Amino acid sequence: MCSVCGCGDGETRVDGAEVRKEAPGRDHGQGHGQAHGGHQPHPHHHGRAHDHAHGHDHVHMPDGTVIHYGQGPAGVSVAGLDQPTLVRVERDILGKNDAIAARNRAHFARHGWLVLNLLSSPGSGKTTLLVKTLEALGASVPTAVIEGDQETTADADRIRATGVPALQINTGKGCHLDAGMVADATATLHPPHGATVFIENVGNLVCPAGFDLGEALRVVVASVTEGEDKPLKYPQIFAKADLVLVNKVDLLPHLDVDVEALVDNARKVNPGVAVIRLSARTGAGMEAWLRWIEAGRILKCAAE
Amino acid sequence: MHEMALSRELAALIEAEAAKHRAARVTRVVLEIGVLSHVDGGAMAFCFDACTRDTVAEGAALTIEQPPGQAWCLDCGDTVAIGKRGDSCPCCHGHRLMVTGGEDLRLKEMELV
Ligand SMILES: Nc1nc2c(ncn2[C@@H]2O[C@H](COP(=O)(O)OP(=O)(O)OP(=O)(O)O)[C@@H](O)[C@H]2O)c(=O)[nH]1
Ligand SMILES: [Mg+2]
Numbered sequence: 001m002c003s004v005c006g007c008g009d010g011e012t013r014v015d016g017a018e019v020r021k022e023a024p025g026r027d028h029g030q031g032h033g034q035a036h037g038g039h040q041p042h043p044h045h046h047g048r049a050h051d052h053a054h055g056h057d058h059v060h061m062p063d064g065t066v067i068h069y070g071q072g073p074a075g076v077s078v079a080g081l082d083q084p085t086l087v088r089v090e091r092d093i094l095g096k097n098d099a100i101a102a103r104n105r106a107h108f109a110r111h112g113w114l115v116l117n118l119l120s121s122p123g124s125g126k127t128t129l130l131v132k133t134l135e136a137l138g139a140s141v142p143t144a145v146i147e148g149d150q151e152t153t154a155d156a157d158r159i160r161a162t163g164v165p166a167l168q169i170n171t172g173k174g175c176h177l178d179a180g181m182v183a184d185a186t187a188t189l190h191p192p193h194g195a196t197v198f199i200e201n202v203g204n205l206v207c208p209a210g211f212d213l214g215e216a217l218r219v220v221v222a223s224v225t226e227g228e229d230k231p232l233k234y235p236q237i238f239a240k241a242d243l244v245l246v247n248k249v250d251l252l253p254h255l256d257v258d259v260e261a262l263v264d265n266a267r268k269v270n271p272g273v274a275v276i277r278l279s280a281r282t283g284a285g286m287e288a289w290l291r292w293i294e295a296g297r298i299l300k301c302a303a304e
Numbered sequence: 305m306h307e308m309a310l311s312r313e314l315a316a317l318i319e320a321e322a323a324k325h326r327a328a329r330v331t332r333v334v335l336e337i338g339v340l341s342h343v344d345g346g347a348m349a350f351c352f353d354a355c356t357r358d359t360v361a362e363g364a365a366l367t368i369e370q371p372p373g374q375a376w377c378l379d380c381g382d383t384v385a386i387g388k389r390g391d392s393c394p395c396c397h398g399h400r401l402m403v404t405g406g407e408d409l410r411l412k413e414m415e416l417v
């Protein structure tokens with residue numbers, strides 16, 4: 001486990017059972033120690049065109065500034081014996097996740113599952129909203145929930161208390177769900193045909209943004225207590241949303257937050273994104289949210 | 305810090321490519337991280353060392369290229385350059401922009417011996 005960056009290996013658990021082991025034998029503590037020593041970035045200007053032959057680590061900034069991260073290749077190659085060859089690879093680093101996500105999407109479509117990925121910062125009200133949503137939906141459609149948290153089964157327990165099947169993924173030190181975890185979870189849960197499946201991602205406005213889970217719809221929950229500037233500070237997560245749910249509007253009388261500015265900011269990074277103002281506590285806006293889910297089902301599942 | 309997970313993916317990609325080319329060692333890795341991608345170049349470099357330890361790429365030099373952001377302005381009907389998400393169009397100052405470039409996260413090249 002790595003205490004520096006907060007990410008760990010092989011600690012993902014689905015409802016208590018460890019499901020994946022990552023490559024063993026990496027001493028992260030030491031690795032980071034080295035990285036700290038060797039990777040102190042120092043910006044400097046780079047006057048010439050990019051040249052792949054120079055031997056140091058650096059980052060090319062768009063304005064021509066270069067940040068160096070090291071002093072050059074640490075390894076030794078035997079001159080005259082090995083001729084280094086440059087090979088073009090051009091492979092997407094998220095390719096594996098994206099391939100699993102595409103498989104998930106096809107699998108979900110085959111079962112007529114409408115899958116929604118809920119993302120937000122910790123405590124914006126995702127679980128509260130889900131509990132209220134499941135209560136409102138009642139037995140009208142089959143539902144299931146996948147809960148992602150670093151630790152505890154508290155959120156899955158809250159969902160199960162409503163009578164809806166839920167499965168908890170504990171990511172350990174991991175900061176986001178990935179498509180593989182969701183593949184494991186849906187295989188275990190396997191809700192009935194036509195179910196609406198909610199995935200509550202790990203509370204985090206940064207890391208989950210880049211990981212496609214295979215969902216049909218992406219919902220970002222932003223509570224009014226977080227302030228109006230969050231879409232500009234954490235643009236990645238808002239940029240990929242299909243819907244921004246502005247939650248906790250019951251608290252507006254007590255706050256200085258400018259909700260119109262929050263919505264404007266969301267649309268600066270995602271023009272035309274749908275927005276629903278809602279209070280999971282009072283139920284205001286719940287009708288619009290339920291209609292949006294139903295419209296999503298018609299749009300996403302009608303084609304199947 | 306999703307960069308740790310991504311660095312692990314990167315290390316696995318490098319190992320697979322190196323094996324395909326029967327390379328004994330990887331001495332340089334060129335990454336593309338678009339300025340509009342969800343990844344921080346510094347954090348990626350920071351995690352790279354940890355993830356390539358005891359692999360063919362241990363000690364490899366890391367070059368990160370950061371292509372600029374590009375977007376299509378719905379009002380200008382033109383491709384424009386943007387520095388970050390949320391920026392306005394440099395021509396009309398509007399915000400109706402669809403990002404079209406600078407989002408990629410790719411392993412571009414490797415130097416093998
Ligand atoms: N006033 C008010 N409080 C709310 C509302 N929705 C949620 N809360 C409260 O906000 C707190 C956090 O709610 P949760 O539902 O646990 O939030 P979460 O997003 O699931 O949190 P994590 O899973 O830990 O990221 C709780 O105390 C809720 O009662 C709302 O609409 N209005
Ligand atoms: Mg929760």
Ligand SMILES: [Zn+2]
Nearest residue numbers: 377380393396
């Ligand atoms: Zn314009």
